[in-house]
Amino acid sequence: MIRAAWLLNNQLSFGSVELIPDWQQQGGQLWLDMVDEPQSQEAELLRSLGCHSLAIADAQKDRRPPKIEEFEQFCFILYRGFSSSDELLDIKTLALAAFIGDDILITRRGGESIGVNALWEESKIIKYLQTPPLLFAKIMNASANRYMQAVLEVEDDISDLEDAMLTESNDELMHKLIALKSHLRKIHRIQSYHVKLVKKIMAGEMARFDVEQGELKHSITDVYDKFDRLDSLTLMYYDLCGDLIEGYISLSSHQLNRTMQLLTVVSVIFVPLTFIAGIYGMNFEYIPELTYKHGYFMLWGFMLAVASALVWTFRRKRWL
Amino acid sequence: MIRAAWLLNNQLSFGSVELIPDWQQQGGQLWLDMVDEPQSQEAELLRSLGCHSLAIADAQKDRRPPKIEEFEQFCFILYRGFSSSDELLDIKTLALAAFIGDDILITRRGGESIGVNALWEESKIIKYLQTPPLLFAKIMNASANRYMQAVLEVEDDISDLEDAMLTESNDELMHKLIALKSHLRKIHRIQSYHVKLVKKIMAGEMARFDVEQGELKHSITDVYDKFDRLDSLTLMYYDLCGDLIEGYISLSSHQLNRTMQLLTVVSVIFVPLTFIAGIYGMNFEYIPELTYKHGYFMLWGFMLAVASALVWTFRRKRWL
Amino acid sequence: MIRAAWLLNNQLSFGSVELIPDWQQQGGQLWLDMVDEPQSQEAELLRSLGCHSLAIADAQKDRRPPKIEEFEQFCFILYRGFSSSDELLDIKTLALAAFIGDDILITRRGGESIGVNALWEESKIIKYLQTPPLLFAKIMNASANRYMQAVLEVEDDISDLEDAMLTESNDELMHKLIALKSHLRKIHRIQSYHVKLVKKIMAGEMARFDVEQGELKHSITDVYDKFDRLDSLTLMYYDLCGDLIEGYISLSSHQLNRTMQLLTVVSVIFVPLTFIAGIYGMNFEYIPELTYKHGYFMLWGFMLAVASALVWTFRRKRWL
Amino acid sequence: MIRAAWLLNNQLSFGSVELIPDWQQQGGQLWLDMVDEPQSQEAELLRSLGCHSLAIADAQKDRRPPKIEEFEQFCFILYRGFSSSDELLDIKTLALAAFIGDDILITRRGGESIGVNALWEESKIIKYLQTPPLLFAKIMNASANRYMQAVLEVEDDISDLEDAMLTESNDELMHKLIALKSHLRKIHRIQSYHVKLVKKIMAGEMARFDVEQGELKHSITDVYDKFDRLDSLTLMYYDLCGDLIEGYISLSSHQLNRTMQLLTVVSVIFVPLTFIAGIYGMNFEYIPELTYKHGYFMLWGFMLAVASALVWTFRRKRWL
Amino acid sequence: MIRAAWLLNNQLSFGSVELIPDWQQQGGQLWLDMVDEPQSQEAELLRSLGCHSLAIADAQKDRRPPKIEEFEQFCFILYRGFSSSDELLDIKTLALAAFIGDDILITRRGGESIGVNALWEESKIIKYLQTPPLLFAKIMNASANRYMQAVLEVEDDISDLEDAMLTESNDELMHKLIALKSHLRKIHRIQSYHVKLVKKIMAGEMARFDVEQGELKHSITDVYDKFDRLDSLTLMYYDLCGDLIEGYISLSSHQLNRTMQLLTVVSVIFVPLTFIAGIYGMNFEYIPELTYKHGYFMLWGFMLAVASALVWTFRRKRWL
Numbered sequence A, B, C, D, E: 001m002i003r004a005a006w007l008l009n010n011q012l013s014f015g016s017v018e019l020i021p022d023w024q025q026q027g028g029q030l031w032l033d034m035v036d037e038p039q040s041q042e043a044e045l046l047r048s049l050g051c052h053s054l055a056i057a058d059a060q061k062d063r064r065p066p067k068i069e070e071f072e073q074f075c076f077i078l079y080r081g082f083s084s085s086d087e088l089l090d091i092k093t094l095a096l097a098a099f100i101g102d103d104i105l106i107t108r109r110g111g112e113s114i115g116v117n118a119l120w121e122e123s124k125i126i127k128y129l130q131t132p133p134l135l136f137a138k139i140m141n142a143s144a145n146r147y148m149q150a151v152l153e154v155e156d157d158i159s160d161l162e163d164a165m166l167t168e169s170n171d172e173l174m175h176k177l178i179a180l181k182s183h184l185r186k187i188h189r190i191q192s193y194h195v196k197l198v199k200k201i202m203a204g205e206m207a208r209f210d211v212e213q214g215e216l217k218h219s220i221t222d223v224y225d226k227f228d229r230l231d232s233l234t235l236m237y238y239d240l241c242g243d244l245i246e247g248y249i250s251l252s253s254h255q256l257n258r259t260m261q262l263l264t265v266v267s268v269i270f271v272p273l274t275f276i277a278g279i280y281g282m283n284f285e286y287i288p289e290l291t292y293k294h295g296y297f298m299l300w301g302f303m304l305a306v307a308s309a310l311v312w313t314f315r316r317k318r319w320l
Ligand SMILES: [Mg+2]
Pocket: A188, A189, A192, A193
């Protein structure tokens, strides 16, 4: 699908590729949004609009990390958009490519994009399309908001995992924590790329983004703050998960120590006593002790003395 | 609640929004402090004073991290103030937004602020309001002092946890240590943001802060030193907690080894002997050894020999 | 083997060293590709073409890490090419040395090079040899693609290892994970060097690479993006492997705790009861209890009471 | 106590505050050294000499980290001096404040300072007081030497701990190692501050330190080298302690495995055999096997066969 | 011992201190090499040649880390040379001090130096002494080659340790790995200093080293590459050792789990059965079951049923 929005003298017309020649002749600003087009047609169209072939190749790959590069007629941005997430932050992303020209914004993606959808609205297009980079900043902003929402939900999850593990730990909780940590590592990498991308814009490396201009400047700063926060939050949550896992190993060690102390105490006390009982259960014809009048009671006395001494010793060692 | 302090010719008047037109007409400096106002009224008032809408939006969110951004009429600072803390450094924070103009300081917050309260005093306002950035530096300074107080108390706690764990470790101590570590990680992140914020001021990026001016310069340096120290201390305490946890795992391993060596020694000695006693406790009709005259004593001799050999072996291995 | 490709007025001739004098007299561009030549002859030839002896020495060593250095007549690049890989990313590499002059590219290697082979094709040589640095950028690009292919396959492997370990862990899986982690560390080091190498080119440190020229600029940026991605991906996968290993230790701890709790429960219940049974299995002549009418049933009652109490206690501790 | 040394035309006079007016009128250089004075008097004296109130406040606090700040008449340095140390590097420090003017050095401390004492000697004062920053560099130098002495002693301790732990590990050794690691972390933080402090001086940020001047330049470099070495050494020792602890966990794991394999082998062999012996120790009226002629010997044969098979199995698994 | 080599008009004379006045009067270049001289005489000689006293003090200490500092007449370099190494990379180093002047190189060391010995050869001295910094670069180069040789041998050792630990782990292997890791940490620190040292030279900070000059430039780059590679390799091997240790902990955990599962299965099955056998081995006068006709067989049936149920359960849990 290709859809187009053409802004001329504050008048917005919606349509498709047929708006391109109108825009080329009459001026104004154009937003071209392409989804799921056949790759060869897409490439041809982009090339006809002046996009560089290396940029087109990048745009059509699905797994490239975010980047920004300036070409003669366009600034090319590859952005990683938010597609969906589950409760363990297993975020699915999509590649969103943008070619930003002086009077044109081309967005190209392989599926539904939260950022593009949020901005494809008459009022917003009229407001922002006059400055294509500003429009794209707003798209990234909508996307960053969605990432933030998903990441912030994790804080409570970690808190719950913390409480749960300290009380009634089970394998499932550990699996969740390990998975969450792994997903956070992956999101952190994406947001690191986004931070680098926006930093380059702010540093003025892209001539097409006039970052001294008030509205654009503050919008870019706003987006930067959000990515920087995502970067910092995901790293912190990643560390917190790692610390919980390490803390859990430590707790387990302690509990295992206690468990084994109990087992050892019981064994050290009863194993030798059982051996002695076994001795006097033997059927030798001649075992003198068995005929002693008070043999049975003397043995009980001896056993109780040994057991008491052991109990006292283990108490002192704080094993009991 | 909105309260205002208006300084004109060293005369201080307290009041509310009604002081705004006076200040606009007659000059002087104004400090406007807003708490818990309805968001829409608040936004309208701020907009009427010339604040940028992106900054107003940031100011009204509760969880944004600290930042600093320059606008035309104001320097906007988002600061994370100290609200309360428990003995495990579970610090509750609040968002404190400041709009600093040439002759006005607007502070906006969602609850009680230690920094603002410490400075809202006739003598201090008279002393500092003439230079609004100086007044705000003093507010941050009061807040940093409170953070420092909470963080420094932790040193003794860690020391106590260290001693306690080495002597009478229990689950509760481990829980405390894990929680403390997690809280330190979170505070460290906030203070990292504060360090970055003040560093930007010191680097002269904010034209409104004339950091060459003596009084302001030294006050900002003072605040910077405090945040830098908080950053460095929380990171060190975080590391120390992590090292204690790792050290505890190591200690546990060693103690478990000792415990299991004891259990193994007792088992290796008595389990085979008990088996032999069991053998001669069987009721087979024909067991020749049972009829030997000294069979019982020969068996004792054999058992003592085996046990002695094992004890000697384990002694040599230092298991006993 | 030495092969040569000589481009003059868009005419390409293939041959060997005999093309060198032609190129020297008539101009045009020359690509000289040397494999497995005797080191002394190789060195002599390179020296006769103006290569610096330090660079020649570097080129002939097999284990030097990637580097870039500018000499008077040549820019010397030592690149680590991809040779082969197994499913655990045990990548074998080869040293690929390049001398890049204004009108000549000399490549020297000790085995089959994926990058060189991919570019040694009439159409590609005609397209790129006019700008020797561009040709070499394309060689690196082909090599980076091959690395990327190998590294991306790892993602599924890690995912499989993650699932497998959580369900049916065995030693073999752990060995695989440990080996994979170690290989990732080694590839990360190589890619770090490649990133540094291309960064130097992009920073304009090499006068021979006119990185402002459009085609070369975007090709170098493309190669840089790939190495940067390899660097970032291998580091992330390395971290993920480490996290899996640590997570596995934590899971093991938990399962060991459960196992030992079961052993302890069974032991604590049955070991004392077995001792008591042993007591009444002794053959003392006088054991009063044995003659009680309901002695046997009273003992059963006592034993059941003890066992029930213990079971109840362990239930409460959640050991059962 | 306040003591003063006044250098005029190479003539040195010792005294106390009474030397201040002489110095103010006749010139020369003055070193004022203050210990344990009442805070208010101290503050008044410092203020009368032109010290800034923020610097005075810093100087009088006991736990502030090292810093350097330039004021109009003085360069203010807060240095953390060496007070005492035990064999586990539990270093006690003291705050040493210095106000360095063009012709005056004021040192202020809360206890005995090794650096100050080392320099308070007629010959040294005459040699260095003419350049107050040089004198203070020499004070830091003496202090750094004392730190270095304490830190270098640690190398042998770590080596001993390494050997001891691998042979006859006990809890006390582990406690020592954990404590040593924690102290190293704390000293590393102090030395990091000192490195930053001297780096600022070397970078020429302090106008009062003319670091181009030969003698001062080399003295400052010398002090820098020492702090940098302390920083690097404490970090390395800290890492080595952590590695030892981790290595010890690994060794413990291995030994525990061996211990448990022994326990398991003994249990797996004897527990079933003991069960069988118990079976034939039962008093059922009708147990046919008991009446077999060679029942006892057949059972022994069966038991030895089982035991041999198990021993062979465990040998193959290398558990024995 | 002091030896000297004096180069004048391509004529080389060997001798000792007596060559100094000749060199001072007639010019040319001098290399003075001092080993094991009495410290006071050494210091006097160096001072007479114009060396700074701080540099002389540094040169005579044995444990100072590498550094570089420029003085008026000399560039002073403190280098850490290679002395000897064992198979676990327990490298002994020596301090090699160099004073590099316009026409003189003074080397001072406390023992045999591989670098100095490699260059003290008529042909090499004639080749390099005309440019004293070049001669010293070649000395560092020879030393770096020796470090590299020792470090590269480690790769196979780590590979062997990896294989050995996964198959037949024992305490000795773990000790080796822990020692190797600790030695790598120490060499890494030295090479970090060497990298910093050569980086300063390359950055042109030392006026005496004209790093634009071709021969010197490439030689310095060559030395830099080697130190950078040593730095990178030792860090990687250090990480690989740490990863192996951590991997080993994980493997141990897994094996311990398996071991304890076996012990628990055997115990859970046989301990209760042995208890029951013990019950019917008791000598109570009245135990009704004992008189049942098929009591013995019924008991066997019951025991087999219990055992089968347990075996089936453990199979399902994959403990068997
Ligand atoms: Mg990153």
